[in-house]
Amino acid sequence: MTNIDQRIKDEWRELDFYYDLEKKGNKSQWRLYGSKHGLYNFVKLLKNYTTEPTNDFLSEHCHCGPYNYLKVMTWHKAEITENYIAGTIEDLKNLKNIIADKLEKTLPGQSFTIDKEHGTNNTALIKFFVMKDSFDPVSMDGNYS
DSSP states (O other): OOHHHHHHHHHHHHHTSEEEEEOOTTSEEEEEEEOHHHHHHHHHHHHHHHHOGGGGSTTOEEEESTTOOEEEEEOSSOEEOSSOEEEOHHHHHHHHHHHHHHHHHOOTTOEEEESGGGOSSOSEEEEEEEOOTTOOGGGGOTTTO
16 A cells, blocks of 8 residues: 555545545535534534635635545535535535534434535535444545445
């Protein structure tokens, strides 16, 4: 195993959830897999993003995970696409709260979806899969499973 391979595994474990993008017909899906604790890290990521003053400006963004595909971005409207999850800072705070509320009510083995709750013209949605507490995000990365 190379140092790069180990770094990627470490980054998945630090993120504590796995994500991918499934391109499906007219509507793509961001799929996030993690234990409740791991998926709450996405909620924390949104919280940290929305409280950082430098992210107040349009097109500011952050990339998530070892491959940096998932992007959260400040935009003039709430929107989920295959390129980003975006909105005003207030939109993203609202998204954080919606996800936290749904996550609290979802048991391991269940899933929930975010779509029209965050943007009316989305070309993608976000589906959260709540896994067992022992879930290792590396297990979902086809390069390492």
